[in-house]
Amino acid sequence: MAGRYGLKTIVVSNGGLRPSRDPMIDNVVVAAGADIADDWIAERCGEGDVVITSDIPLAKRCIDAGAQVLGPTGKLFSKENIGMALAMRDLKQQLRESGEIKGYNASFTRRDRSEFLNSLDRIVTSILK
Secondary structure (H helix, E strand, O other): OHHHHOOOEEEEEOOOOOOOOOOOEEEEEOOOOOOHHHHHHHHHOOOOOEEEOOOHHHHHHHHHOOOEEEOOOOOEEOOOOHHHHHHHHHHHHHHHHOOOOOOOOOOOOHHHHHHHHHHHHHHHHHHHO
16 A cells, blocks of 8 residues: 555564565664664654554554554544543453453454555545645
8 A cells, every 4th residue: 555655664673574675665673672662653653644553552652643543453543532442451451460351362354454454545545635
């Protein structure tokens, strides 16, 4: 999709990425450590940027910075729903720690991929207008 719209894409990680030869893709490798990649992203994103993450605290930081934030299943995080997402994250963490629920995530489905691509397309076209 980034190629279709001619968008520069930045992939941030603390390692394990295979560098891309595509000049529109920048791979940024940060030091290993808790939240180092998150800090790099949150400190540099802003209006007109799209951040893709399943990390709810990072999503909040990016929203606060003015970026559009999309989860890998196509869920758009916004100022209106990020508080509930944070509360649910904390509740589920407490339930996992107490043994009330298991820590399994649902499998990524074709529908998730389709929702993600549709949501991303809507966000990118709205930003480019």
